[in-house]
Amino acid sequence: MSVRTLQEFIASSREKDASPEAFELESPHLLEVRLNGLVWAKAGAMVARKGAVKFTRQGVLEQGLGNLLKKAVSGEGMQLMKIEGQGRVYLADAGKRITLLRLAGESIFVNGNDVLAVESGIESRITMMRKVAGMLSGGLFNVRLSGHGIVAITSHYEPLTLPVNAQTGPVFTDPNATVAWSGGLTPEIITDISFGTLLGRGSGESIQLRFAGEGWVVVQPYEEVVYQPRQ
Template structure:
């Protein structure tokens, strides 16, 4: 690796404005949000900011009764924060790759760990798979994002999108599933014979079956789902 002067390093790594869009990737692992109003982001994802920005964790009333009940039952959920004001905020999540998606009245489901940020025009709702919760450490919760605006999702390494058709269902390791189209409602299937072949975690015999018309995004990595201290203990 060649040695660079301090001036060369500062210049090459300097923040750049290549797009007027509110969400801009400074790199594949770092998102810049040009804040003018309000944006929702994963709590703890802010790495730097400048300007007059206020950060507030998602309030109890803003989560909705349904989401609160789901969190109480499972001990899990994605913690969001509001970013309000005028300025620039830089977001990242453990060096994961960031993908920006523009929704135009559409909906997608995203693994709760993989939601990084979304514009204020996007509605969010926690969904959970109860059968998985009893089989896997921490269970499996997802966030349904719908409306008009840009969402930022994350994945470990480069994601792969697989087409789902009525004659070709797709089976996925829950720990490697990132997102899927809003038209799909996966089923939980188990197969003991696949225990040594499909996945390596505690849910290695559990798969998600996607059938119908749509797509599913997977990553070459097994995610460890968030679980609050004491959750799931008898």
């Protein structure tokens, strides 16, 4: 790697204003939010901010998504914060890759730990695959995002989208590697202890998600286990 002067480093790493959108990727791993009102973001994801910005964490939120979040399983891997005001906020999550998606009336499901930020025009509903609780760390906590606006989701490395249709048949995924799927799909939880034992992986591949119908599912080349402290 070549040595750069201080001026070259500052010029190459300074923030970009290449897009008029409220959400802009400064790099594949860093999101800039041009705040004029409010957005929702993953708690603890802020790395810098400018302007008059107020943060309100889960637990003292007054309505909407806050009420849904207060009903979620405590410590299960996702807490959002409301960000209000005017300014700029820079968000990241452990160096994970960020993907921006514009929803135009569609709905998607996203693994709770992979939601980085959503615009205020996006409606959210939290769901829990309780059958998985106790099998995986914290169960499988998903968020249904729908409406009009931009959502920022994260993945370890480059995600892969697999089509789901009648011609290709069902798609089976590892829950810890599943990032998102289309709103029309409802995954079925498949347990196969003998398969996991055969691979010598304990409870890993012995629990799978089965997707059938018409749609798509996004996976990452990484099995992410969210730590859940014991209550």
